[in-house]
Structure formats: C-alpha cells, structure tokens
Amino acid sequence: MNTKPAALASYSKFVLTMLLMLAIGTASGQQSDLRVDAERLHASWSKLRTIGLNDNGGSDRVAYSQYNKDALDYLSSLMLAAGLDPRIDVAGNLVGRKAGNSSVLAPIITGSHIDTVPNGGHYDGIVGSLGAIEVARTLHDAGYITDHPLEFIIWSNEEGGKTGSRSFNGSVTPDEMGLPSLGDRALGEGIEFIGGAPARLNENRREPDSVAALIELHIEQGAILDRENVSIGVVEGIVGIRRWNITVVGFANHAGTTPMNQRRDAMVAAAQLASAINRIITSEPGSQVGTVGRIEAFPGAPNVVPGKVVMSLEIRDLSMEKIGRLFARIESESEILAKQTDTVITLEQFYESPAAITDERFKRLINDVADELGLSSIHMPSGAGHDAQSLSGIAPLGMIFVPSVKGVSHAPTEFTGKQDFVNGANTLLQTIIRLDQQLR
Amino acid sequence: MNTKPAALASYSKFVLTMLLMLAIGTASGQQSDLRVDAERLHASWSKLRTIGLNDNGGSDRVAYSQYNKDALDYLSSLMLAAGLDPRIDVAGNLVGRKAGNSSVLAPIITGSHIDTVPNGGHYDGIVGSLGAIEVARTLHDAGYITDHPLEFIIWSNEEGGKTGSRSFNGSVTPDEMGLPSLGDRALGEGIEFIGGAPARLNENRREPDSVAALIELHIEQGAILDRENVSIGVVEGIVGIRRWNITVVGFANHAGTTPMNQRRDAMVAAAQLASAINRIITSEPGSQVGTVGRIEAFPGAPNVVPGKVVMSLEIRDLSMEKIGRLFARIESESEILAKQTDTVITLEQFYESPAAITDERFKRLINDVADELGLSSIHMPSGAGHDAQSLSGIAPLGMIFVPSVKGVSHAPTEFTGKQDFVNGANTLLQTIIRLDQQLR
Numbered sequence: 091m092n093t094k095p096a097a098l099a100s101y102s103k104f105v106l107t108m109l110l111m112l113a114i115g116t117a118s119g120q121q122s123d124l125r126v127d128a129e130r131l132h133a134s135w136s137k138l139r140t141i142g143l144n145d146n147g148g149s150d151r152v153a154y155s156q157y158n159k160d161a162l163d164y165l166s167s168l169m170l171a172a173g174l175d176p177r178i179d180v181a182g183n184l185v186g187r188k189a190g191n192s193s194v195l196a197p198i199i200t201g202s203h204i205d206t207v208p209n210g211g212h213y214d215g216i217v218g219s220l221g222a223i224e225v226a227r228t229l230h231d232a233g234y235i236t237d238h239p240l241e242f243i244i245w246s247n248e249e250g251g252k253t254g255s256r257s258f259n260g261s262v263t264p265d266e267m268g269l270p271s272l273g274d275r276a277l278g279e280g281i282e283f284i285g286g287a288p289a290r291l292n293e294n295r296r297e298p299d300s301v302a303a304l305i306e307l308h309i310e311q312g313a314i315l316d317r318e319n320v321s322i323g324v325v326e327g328i329v330g331i332r333r334w335n336i337t338v339v340g341f342a343n344h345a346g347t348t349p350m351n352q353r354r355d356a357m358v359a360a361a362q363l364a365s366a367i368n369r370i371i372t373s374e375p376g377s378q379v380g381t382v383g384r385i386e387a388f389p390g391a392p393n394v395v396p397g398k399v400v401m402s403l404e405i406r407d408l409s410m411e412k413i414g415r416l417f418a419r420i421e422s423e424s425e426i427l428a429k430q431t432d433t434v435i436t437l438e439q440f441y442e443s444p445a446a447i448t449d450e451r452f453k454r455l456i457n458d459v460a461d462e463l464g465l466s467s468i469h470m471p472s473g474a475g476h477d478a479q480s481l482s483g484i485a486p487l488g489m490i491f492v493p494s495v496k497g498v499s500h501a502p503t504e505f506t507g508k509q510d511f512v513n514g515a516n517t518l519l520q521t522i523i524r525l526d527q528q529l530r
Numbered sequence: 531m532n533t534k535p536a537a538l539a540s541y542s543k544f545v546l547t548m549l550l551m552l553a554i555g556t557a558s559g560q561q562s563d564l565r566v567d568a569e570r571l572h573a574s575w576s577k578l579r580t581i582g583l584n585d586n587g588g589s590d591r592v593a594y595s596q597y598n599k600d601a602l603d604y605l606s607s608l609m610l611a612a613g614l615d616p617r618i619d620v621a622g623n624l625v626g627r628k629a630g631n632s633s634v635l636a637p638i639i640t641g642s643h644i645d646t647v648p649n650g651g652h653y654d655g656i657v658g659s660l661g662a663i664e665v666a667r668t669l670h671d672a673g674y675i676t677d678h679p680l681e682f683i684i685w686s687n688e689e690g691g692k693t694g695s696r697s698f699n700g701s702v703t704p705d706e707m708g709l710p711s712l713g714d715r716a717l718g719e720g721i722e723f724i725g726g727a728p729a730r731l732n733e734n735r736r737e738p739d740s741v742a743a744l745i746e747l748h749i750e751q752g753a754i755l756d757r758e759n760v761s762i763g764v765v766e767g768i769v770g771i772r773r774w775n776i777t778v779v780g781f782a783n784h785a786g787t788t789p790m791n792q793r794r795d796a797m798v799a800a801a802q803l804a805s806a807i808n809r810i811i812t813s814e815p816g817s818q819v820g821t822v823g824r825i826e827a828f829p830g831a832p833n834v835v836p837g838k839v840v841m842s843l844e845i846r847d848l849s850m851e852k853i854g855r856l857f858a859r860i861e862s863e864s865e866i867l868a869k870q871t872d873t874v875i876t877l878e879q880f881y882e883s884p885a886a887i888t889d890e891r892f893k894r895l896i897n898d899v900a901d902e903l904g905l906s907s908i909h910m911p912s913g914a915g916h917d918a919q920s921l922s923g924i925a926p927l928g929m930i931f932v933p934s935v936k937g938v939s940h941a942p943t944e945f946t947g948k949q950d951f952v953n954g955a956n957t958l959l960q961t962i963i964r965l966d967q968q969l970r
Contacts, residue, residue: 312787329786333832345821346769346846346913347752347937350812357822361804368798372790381785382797383832385825385839392773392823392842392881399825402832406786441832473786497787 121523122462124232126515131224132508134168138204138220139212148502149212152273153205153247154182154280161204162284165223165244172226174242178285181257181294182246188226190239190526196302197239198525199485200225200518203248203477208272210249211504213494213511218307219244221515228519236526238302245477246281253277255480257294264291301485303452303525306478307518308489309506313497314470321513322460322467323491324453328479329379329406329471330445332413336363336424340433342389342397353395357387359431360399366423367403370416377471378407378416403437408445408471446479452488452521455528459520465513474499488525490517561963562902564672566955571664572948574608578644578660579652588942589652592713593645593687594622594720601644602724605663605684612666614682618725621697621734622686628666630679630966636742637679638965639925640665640958643688643917648712650689651944653934653951658747659684661955668959676966678742685917686721693717695920697734704731741925743892743965746918747958748929749946753937754910761953762900762907763931764893768919769819769846769911770885772853776803776864780873782829782837793835797827799871800839806863807843810856817911818847818856843877848885848911886919892928892961895968899960905953914939928965930957 141161142151151157162184169176174186187197202218222242229236246254250272256262267278267288278288310316310323340354364382371380381404387396403420405413417437424435453469460467470491478487492514495505581601582591591597602624609616614626627637642658662682669676686694690712696702707718707728718728750756750763780794804822811820821844827836843860845853857877864875893909900907910931918927932954935945 310787311784312789313792314789317792331786331833343937344751344914344939345819345823345844346771346915347750347939348819348913349752349754349817350808350819352753352757355808355821357804357825358808361801361808361822364797364801365805368790368795368801377789379785379788379790381795381832381835382801383785383827383834383836384830385797385827387823387825390824392821392844393771394823395821396823404785404832473788474784475786497783499784499787 121234122520124228124234124519124523126224126228126512126519128508128512130227131220131512131515134220134224135216135511138164138216142206144209146209146502148209149206150208151204151206152208152271153250154271154275154283155273158205159284162244165204165219168223169226169242172223173230174226179294180287180290181254182281182284182286183254184244186226186242188240191235191237195238195530196300197241198236198303198305198522199241199243199301199481200305200522201243201245202306202308203245205247205249207249207500209502210500211502213309213504213506214311214499215248215308217309217492217506217511217514221307221518224515225519225522236523237530238526240522246284246286247271247277248477252475252477252480255477257291258296258484259480260292260295262291296484298483301481302529303488304478304481304485305452305488305490305518305521305525306476307514308476308491309494309499310491311474311494311497311499315491315493316495316497318468320468321465321492321510322456322517324456324467324469325448325489325491326453326469326471327408327445327447328476329408329473330410330413331404331406331441331443332417332439333441334403334437334439336401336403337436338363338399338433340397340431343395345393345395348395354432355395356399356433357396359427359433359435360385360401362427363424363435364401366427367420370419370423371405376407376412378405378412379473380405380416406473408447410445443475446482446487448488449486451528452486452525455524456488456490456517456521459517459524463513463516463520465517488521490514490521561674562960564668564674564959564963566664566668566952566959568948568952570667571660571952571955574660574664575656575951578604578656582646584649586649586942588649589646590648591644591646592648592711593690594711594715594723595713598645599724602684605644605659608663609666609682612663613670614666619734620727620730621694622721622724622726623694624684626666626682628680631675631677635678635970636740637681638676638743638745638962639681639683639741639921640745640962641683641685642746642748643685645687645689647689647940649942650940651942653749653944653946654751654939655688655748657749657932657946657951657954661747661951661958664955665959665962676963677970678966680962686724686726687711687717688917692915692917692920695917697731698736698924699920700732700735702731736924738923741921742969743928744918744921744925745892745928745930745958745961745965746916747954748916748931749934749939750931751914751934751937751939755931755933756935756937758908760908761905761932761950762896762957764896764900764907764909765888765912765929765931766893766909767848767885767887767911768916769848769913770850770853771844771846771881771883772857772879773881774843774877774879776841776843777876778803778839778873780837780871783835785833785835788835794872795835796839796873797836799867799873799875800825800841802867803864803875804841806867807860810859810863811845816847816852818845818852819913820845820856846913848887850885883915886922886927888928889926891968892926892965895964896928896930896957896961899957899964903953903956903960905957928961930954930961
C-alpha cells in the first residue's frame with residue numbers, strides 16, 4: 091500500500107493551501123476557488139421556466155397555483171440532490187436545512203421566491219431561488235461543511251404580500267388568510283394546498299437576532315446595473331415607502347361662465363402641486379424617488395371646472411428621516427398653493443413600510459467578493475421590496491443584485507443574461523462561505 | 531252726446547303724446563310706458579315650478595318627459611290668454627305667432643326653453659320663456675300691434691343638445707333621433723311624444739336672414755351680474771368653444787426602482803402642461819377661459835410611474851381667432867415640455883362650436899332701454915351656450931341677461947330675484963317694441 095506517498099501528498103497539499111491562503115491574505119482556502127456549475131444552474135432554470143409558461147412567453151406561476159406546487163416539487167428534488175432535507179413549513183415556504191459544524195451557531199439563511207405575478211417573467215425571485223440551491227449543491231459536491239447551519243428557503247407568495255417571509259416576523263394576521271391570492275385560492279386555502287398549515291403560522295415566528303445572517307440574491311428591477319454595465323449591485327438596503335392620498339378641494343363650476351379670476355379650480359392647484367413634488371424630490375442629491383401615479387378630477391367633464399382632485403403621492407428612500415423631511419417640504423408647498431388657488435389641500439397617509447438597512451460588514455464583504463471574482467460592483471438601494479426586508483431585526487441583512495436588461499420586471503420580457511446569473515450565484519456562494527468564517 | 535269734448539280730449543292726448551315723444555327723443559309713444567305685470571309673471575313662474583318639482587326642491591322637467599309635456603300644455607294656455615295661436619312644430623317647439631301690421635316684414639322671434647337638466651333649477655330657460663309670454667300678454671292687453679310679426683317660441687330639448695332651435699338651422703341629423711335624451715325617451719320618440727314629427731324636421735329650416743331679429747332673455751350662469759350688483763347684462767355674443775384631448779405618452783415604470791433622472795413620467799409632463807395652460811390663458815386681457823376638467827393617469831397605481839396621461843382642454847372666447855392663438859401658444863409649450871420630459875404630447879380636437887356674435891345695434895338698443903328703465907347694465911359675453919346661437923346667420927341676434935345669485939345654475943339652488951326677473955321681462959318688452967320700430 092502506498093500510504094506514505096499519499097500522506098506526503100496530503101501534507102504537501104496542506105502546505106500549499108496554507109501558502110495560498112497567506113498569498114491571498116484571507117481566511118479562505120480551497121473554498122475560495124469554489125464556483126457554481128453554470129450549466130447545471132442554467133439547466134435548472136430552463137426546467138423551472140416550463141412550469142407555468144404561457145403563450146406570451148411569460149410565467150403564470152402565481153402563488154398557491156398548481157404550477158407553484160409543481161415547481162416546489164421540482165425544487166425539492168434539486169434540494170435532495172444537494173443533500174438537503176426539504177420540507178414545506180407551516181407558511182408554505184420550502185425549507186432545506188444543512189447542518190453546520192457547530193451545534194450552537196444560529197443559521198445563515200439564503201433564498202428567494204419562485205411565485206410570479208400573472209404573465210410575469212422568469213428571473214424575479216427565480217435567480218435568488220435557483221442561485222441558493224446551486225450554492226447548496228456546490229457546497230455538497232465539494233464536501234464543504236460550514237460552521238453555521240445553512241437554511242435554503244423558497245419563500246411563499248412574495249408577489250402577493252410576502253406571506254412566507256412575513257410569517258418569520260409574526261406580522262401575518264389570521265384575517266389575511268381569507269384574502270384572495272393572485273390565483274384562484276384564498277391565502278389560507280393556498281398555503282394548505284401547497285402543504286402548509288395556516289392555523290399554525292405563529293410557529294414560524296423567529297426571535298429578534300435569532301438568525302446569523304440573511305442573504306438574498308435578486309435581479310435589480312431598475313436599469314442601473316444594465317445601463318452602467320456593472321455586474322454586481324451591493325444593496326445598501328430596501329427603501330422605506332410612504333404613500334399619501336392628496337385631496338384638493340376647490341369649487342366645481344361652469345367652465346364657460348366662470349371667469350378665470352373667480353375660479354377655485356382644484357385641477358390648477360393639483361397640477362402645480364404635482365409639478366412642485368417633482369421639483370422638491372429632485373432638489374436634493376440622493377436616490378430618493380417621488381411619484382404621483384394616480385389622479386382623478388371630479389366631476390371630470392371637459393366643460394366643468396374641477397371642484398375636487400384626488401391624487402396619490404409615494405416617496406421612497408433608505409432614510410425614513412429624509413422621506414419625512416421631503417414630505418414636510420411638500421406639505422409646506424401645498425399650504426402656499428392652497429392659499430394662492432383658494433383651495434383646501436389635505437395629505438393623508440395610507441401606507442408605510444419602514445426601510446430595511448443592510449449590514450455594513452455584509453456590504454463590504456459582498457464588495458470584496460465581487461472584486462476577487464473580477465466583477466465590477468456598485469452600491470445601491472433597492473427601490474423595490476423583497477423577502478429579505480421581512481427578516482429586518484431578526485437577522486443582519488445582505489442583498490446581492492444582478493442586472494436585469496432595461497430594468498424590465500413583472501413582464502415576459504424580463505431578462506438577465508446567463509453570465510450575470512452565474513456571477514450572482516458565485517458571489518452568493520463566496521459571500522456565504524466568508525460570512526460563515528467571519529461570523530464565527 | 532259729447533262727441534266734441536271727446537274729440538278734443540283725443541286731440542289733446544295726441545299733442546301730449548307727440549310732445550312726450552319729442553321730450554324723450556325717441557320714436558316711442560305710450561308704448562314706452564308699457565310694463566309687464568310683475569304679479570302675473572310671478573304667478574306663472576310659481577305654477578310652472580310645480581311641474582316636475584322633486585323632493586330636493588329641484589326640477590326634473592327633462593326634455594320629452596311627461597312633466598315637459600304638461601308644462602307645454604300650461605304654456606299653451608298662457609299663450610292663448612295672450613292672444614297667440616300656440617302650436618307644436620315638427621321639432622317639438624311650442625310656437626305662438628302674433629301677426630304684425632305689415633304683411634311683408636320678417637318676424638321678430640323671442641323665447642327660450644323650459645326643459646331642465648335632471649335635478650335642475652327653476653330659472654335657466656324659464657325666465658326667458660315666461661318673460662316672452664308675459665311680453666306677448668302685455669302687448670295683447672295694451673292692444674299694441676307691432677309692424678313685424680312676432681313669434682314666441684319655447685325651444686325643445688335645449689339641455690340635451692338644443693334640438694328645437696337647431697332644427698331652424700338644419701343641423702339636426704336623422705341619426706340624432708335615435709340618441710337618448712336626458713329622460714327615458716330617444717330624441718325622435720320624445721319629439722313625437724310632445725306632438726312633433728321627427729321625420730319632417732327639415733320643414734323647420736329657415737333661410738339665412740329670413741328672421742328680422744332673435745332676442746333671448748336668460749339668466750347669467752356666471753356670477754358677474756350678481757357680484758357686481760348689476761341688473762342687466764347686454765350680451766356681446768355666445769362664446770365659441772373648442773375642446774381637445776391631450777395625450778401625454780411617456781414610459782410606465784416601477785416607482786421604486788426607476789431613478790428620477792431615468793423616468794419618462796407622463797404625469798410630470800401633464801402637470802406642467804396643465805399649469806402652463808392656466809398661465810397662458812390668464813396671460814392676456816379679456817374674458818377668455820381655459821379649463822382642464824378631466825384627467826386620468828395610466829396604469830393609475832400609486833407605485834407605478836405613469837406611462838400615459840390623458841386630459842381634456844377646453845378654450846372659450848367670443849373670438850375664434852383668439853382661441854386659435856391661445857391654443858397655438860399651448861401647443862408650442864407642449865412641444866418644449868415634451869422635449870424636457872422625454873415624452874410625446876399630442877393635442878387632438880374633438881369638438882368645436884363657433885362663436886355667435888350679437889348685433890351691434892341690438893346691444894346699443896338693449897343698453898338704452900336699460901338706461902331708460904333706470905336699470906344698471908354692463909356688456910359681457912355669454913360663456914354658456916343658448917338656443918339663440920342656433921339662429922346665427924338666420925337672424926341678427928340679441929341677448930339680455932339677468933343676475934343668477936352666485937352664478938349657480940343646473941342645481942336646485944339656482945335663484946334669480948323676483949325684481950331681476952321683472953326687470954329682464956320689461957327690458958325684453960321695450961327692446962322688442964323699439965326693434966320693431968327701428969327695423970322697419
């Protein structure tokens with residue numbers, strides 16, 4: 091038996107590895123060379139794409155549909171091949187757990203969603219779901235065991251209200267179970283249909299700081315990465331959102347007989363306020379956005395001076411304080427305009443979603459990993475909501491974006507190039523390996 | 531028999547009358563003292579008010595309803611008492627003719643309408659209708675015969691499209707007869723219901739310049755007379771109207787992920803254009819009005835940057851040239867805004883109603899009559915449409931306005947004071963007497 095040469099070879103390899111580790115100056119060894127299998131990843135994407143594919147080339151794999159269930163079955167098979175033990179939790183999330191070396195460390199979670207909007211695309215949620223499972227498979231095939239346990243989770247019903255991820259923070263109310271989903275089933279019925287137990291949702295609740303890290307890979311639904319030709323977006327956080335109804339009340343009058351200087355025209359006031367909103371939002375540096383997406387004039391006839399206009403205002407930013415400050419400026423402007431136009435303007439908030447800021451260490455780490463993989467990267471906020479934000483306060487958060495061509499999303503033409511997808515999965519893989527080491 | 535003293539008295543009266551005529555410097559004699567019977571006028575208004583009165587205190591006497599028919603029956607009885615020969619013409623107009631001294635002169639027409647909008651008021655149209663019949667009664671009671679024949683006309687369906695008056699200019703198409711009225715009947719069916727003959731509408735057509743004068747008394751549907759405390763409005767004309775649909779096309783996008791400087795926000799462009807419209811319309815002296823009465827954003831959700839906004843534009847003025855010039859300025863502004871906002875803006879006209887200018891002689895005469903009656907007056911355009919405009923080109927036009935409190939119209943709270951109503955009727959009476967003399 092040639093045990094000696096083998097032992098020698100093993101020893102040599104150890105020394106080489108130590109030298110390599112010193113050379114690249116980090117705590118990674120062989121594992122820093124680990125890469126996902128691009129072809130395997132693409133094959134799983136090609137297969138998943140067929141489940142719910144419609145005649146427009148879009149996906150009808152809405153939450154809690156038969157397509158959704160079939161897709162979860164397929165992903166379970168992938169998880170099994172990756173050495174995980176897939177199960178559907180009470181909220182209908184597909185969870186594959188991989189034990190770590192330590193029995194005391196909290197888990198690192200990664201995953202995304204595979205449900206789509208009706209006639210949606212094949213990348214939103216899918217990239218982070220298949221990317222996570224490919225990471226599991228890569229680690230499994232390499233025989234690499236992290237210290238932290240890993241949880242690979244396909245969250246249920248992201249598009250219809252982040253039901254699966256929100257079950258982790260306990261904000262899903264029993265009443266919601268009766269609400270319609272984007273498909274044919276009510277939420278509770280749908281969760282049951284895919285194997286969950288809606289009456290026991292509270293069992294999913296996780297305590298604050300009970301998760302070591304939550305990392306989500308996702309397509310960027312703007313066009314920033316695509317336009318600037320950058321591979322990786324290091325997400326600074328998921329923006330906070332506040333929405334208001336703005337009601338302008340003037341006096342409806344005959345558009346022929348009411349002289350201009352006698353009008354209390356709600357439309358004139360609303361138009362000036364909508365212009366002012368755009369001016370105020372763009373008057374400060376930063377990535378804040380403000381939108382008037384809906385407007386209606388009453389009574390709404392060409393020959394009647396509008397007595398009332400109702401419009402929506404939405405402001406998003408990573409800083410809730412900044413949102414509040416911008417809104418205060420809009421409110422002041424509305425008071426001035428109300429006086430000038432002899433109207434009454436009220437701004438009533440009807441929705442608020444707090445910002446979820448990502449962890450500074452995670453951002454640096456994702457940035458470093460991208461550098462080492464030779465991928466360009468920029469830091470950016472996520473203007474869209476994601477499952478990750480539901481874990482705010484339960485886990486430190488990290489998010490990795492890959493480009494979506496022209497920022498198209500929620501449409502059949504949504505597209506992320508094969509290499510961008512693979513880049514994202516490799517960044518996720520290496521980020522998890524490093525996190526595991528750094529968080530020990 | 532004391533024939534001599536009677537003849538002497540008669541002679542004295544003649545001399546006195548001649549002296550009086552010289553004293554007031556006009557061609558009127560006793561007839562300049564003629565006044566309508568205020569109490570009789572008010573009694574007829576009180577009676578007509580009950581026909582179609584609803585629980586809100588408003589009028590449901592819409593065209594071609596049973597109420598409309600009942601009211602025409604009542605007005606026929608008033609016409610009979612005024613020595614007229616009432617008949618319903620082919621278009622459902624109630625026409626009472628009074629022969630003149632001359633068999634060759636063209637008729638002088640006066641009248642208005644008694645149909646209301648649903649839940650309308652008790653003055654719009656009614657003042658000019660009952661005012662005209664009271665003029666007929668006053669002349670009849672005084673035994674005064676004009677040289678011109680007089681036609682007292684209650685036009686049918688003013689509120690639903692001036693069908694009766696438009697039958698005089700031949701613009702009512704056979705197709706219109708199938709259109710719904712403001713009540714339960716289609717127009718043709720309704721005309722038949724009140725005694726007309728829709729298939730023979732063309733018999734109503736009058737040749738250009740075939741009518742000596744058309745004088746309409748009406749409430750002012752703005753608040754100018756009321757606010758300025760003026761009794762009589764000498765109408766300079768009925769404004770022309772042009773209406774456009776303005777379509778702004780940008781690009782619909784996610785309101786969270788689309789940076790402000792990457793947006794093609796149709797709402798921002800539309801808001802700036804609506805503000806510009808108001809600025810342009812008010813930038814020139816005059817009584818022109820411009821209105822954006824209807825607006826809609828697409829897809830119309832608070833979290834989507836609008837890809838399209840459609841809004842209406844209406845401009846009214848006595849001068850069609852001025853309307854065209856103001857529109858050209860708005861069109862230029864829209865081109866600049868389209869460039870600035872990277873949107874496409876189109877302005878498509880969908881309605882045009884030419885201005886109907888009143889006769890200079892008639893305006894002077896109405897002004898003089900008001901002076902002699904001790905009534906304050908101002909010259910003003912009519913921003914609203916009236917039956918009179920249908921006779922443009924067929925007759926020289928004159929219109930007399932009386933105040934409507936706060937300019938309220940088409941509502942149960944529409945109100946014209948009793949004295950203002952009587953002032954209007956007396957102005958109409960004296961205007962017709964003078965016109966008859968001047969136009970001989």
